[in-house]
Amino acid sequence: MRKVVVLILFFTSYISFAQTKDTSIFKLPIKMDDVVVKAVRKGWDVQGFIKRVKNDTTFYKAFRSLHLLTWNATNDIRVYNNKGGVQASLYSKTKQVYANGCRTMQVLEEKTTGDFYNRKRQYNYYTAELYAYLFFTQGKKCGENDYVTGGIRKVGSSKNESNSYKLKQLMFNPGSKVTGVPLMGDKSAIFEPEIAKLYDFKLSSQEYGGEECYVFHAVPKKGFEKDVVYDDLTTWFRKSDYSIVARDYSLSYRAGLYDFIVRMKVRMTQAHGKMVPSYIEYDGNWHVFTKKRERVRFVTQLSY
Numbered sequence: 001m002r003k004v005v006v007l008i009l010f011f012t013s014y015i016s017f018a019q020t021k022d023t024s025i026f027k028l029p030i031k032m033d034d035v036v037v038k039a040v041r042k043g044w045d046v047q048g049f050i051k052r053v054k055n056d057t058t059f060y061k062a063f064r065s066l067h068l069l070t071w072n073a074t075n076d077i078r079v080y081n082n083k084g085g086v087q088a089s090l091y092s093k094t095k096q097v098y099a100n101g102c103r104t105m106q107v108l109e110e111k112t113t114g115d116f117y118n119r120k121r122q123y124n125y126y127t128a129e130l131y132a133y134l135f136f137t138q139g140k141k142c143g144e145n146d147y148v149t150g151g152i153r154k155v156g157s158s159k160n161e162s163n164s165y166k167l168k169q170l171m172f173n174p175g176s177k178v179t180g181v182p183l184m185g186d187k188s189a190i191f192e193p194e195i196a197k198l199y200d201f202k203l204s205s206q207e208y209g210g211e212e213c214y215v216f217h218a219v220p221k222k223g224f225e226k227d228v229v230y231d232d233l234t235t236w237f238r239k240s241d242y243s244i245v246a247r248d249y250s251l252s253y254r255a256g257l258y259d260f261i262v263r264m265k266v267r268m269t270q271a272h273g274k275m276v277p278s279y280i281e282y283d284g285n286w287h288v289f290t291k292k293r294e295r296v297r298f299v300t301q302l303s304y
Contacts (some may be wrong), residue, residue: 008271013157034216035205046203052242053216053235054191058275059244059266064146065274070098071304072108073135079114079125080295088114090128097138103144105137127284127296135300146274187253188229190218198224205239208246209267212239229253243275260286271304278302 040046072095079088092110096103115124123129189195200218213236220228233249235257238245245268254263262284270279280300287293 015180020189030201032201033204036203041206042104048239049203049214049242053237056242058242058243059247061146062147062244062268062275062277064144064148065276066096066302067103067141067144068098068146069096069272069274069276071096071271071276071302071303074301075131075135075298076127076130076300077118077298079128080297082293082295086113088112088116088125090116094136102140102142103137104140125296126291127294127298131298145187187227188301190228190230190233195228198228199230206236208236211236211245213237214239214242222283226254245275257285257289260284262286269304276302276304 004199019283030050032040032046036044036046072093075092075094077090078086081087090110090112093108095106095108108285118124123132177229186192186195190199198221199218200221202215204215204217206213206215208215216233216235216237218230218233220231225231229251231252232248233250234248235244236246237243247266248264250261250263253259262282265279266277267279268275270276278301280302281298283297285293285295294301
């Protein structure tokens with residue numbers, strides 16, 4: 001009982017982001033707004049919520065669920081030159097059809113400019129190739145599921161699968177250690193003590209798209225911007241079931257052999273009883289030794 005009284009007194013003195021003192025009763029110091037503080041007073045388990053943030057699989061599951069539904073997509077991919085002009089582009093409308101446990105895709109409309117394809121209709125840009133691997137279905141795919149038990153798994157050993165696996169780790173499990181990326185080490189593991197101390201963490205209550213949400217926000221502390229991978233990570237969790245309804249993130253990293261700056265926005269929707277992505281925005285500038293620098297922006301809109 002004494003501990004409860006102490007906690008209430010502590011939180012009474014800490015009710016807004018404007019104050020500078022961080023909470024220290026959790027493994028991670030977190031600033032909270034007054035709505036969250038009131039929820040804690042009523043018994044809401046903040047530490048349990050942070051564990052959910054760290055171990056979330058709903059976001060990854062939502063993208064896997066794309067394999068099990070019929071949907072239409074508008075795909076807008078633009079490749080920029082070093083002066084900011086459009087060097088190549090693809091605009092298309094596609095329809096995935098899911099029936100009898102299999103999915104196929106129809107191209108309803110497509111326009112390209114520049115050297116988006118080579119003469120053999122292969123992609124001239126790696127980002128476009130990876131995009132196609134993730135969002136375009138070639139032939140018929142059957143027997144898939146959206147189970148995520150055990151987390152993100154690498155399937156196959158092809159170049160696309162290997163790089164897709166690295167991207168999935170950054171996209172679907174932010175805050176975890178990314179394996180297979182040279183020299184990055186544990187810098188992406190923002191929940192580990194040595195990395196966590198470089199970040200400011202905030203937790204607030206907001207309405208998003210008509211849903212009451214808890215918003216988890218992580219940004220590097222002033223002076224440590226060059227020592228981290230995630231420049232910004234903001235996630236909206238629906239209060240009713242903690243499903244992710246939106247996520248914004250910005251990543252950057254520079255090493256001897258490669259560098260990248262990537263910004264992404266993902267918005268979710270409910271369709272056929274599943275949480276699935278409805279809008280994806282990507283803006284990336286990256287360079288790998290022996291390859292040309294790529295500056296690519298794409299916007300994907302999906303309807304069900």
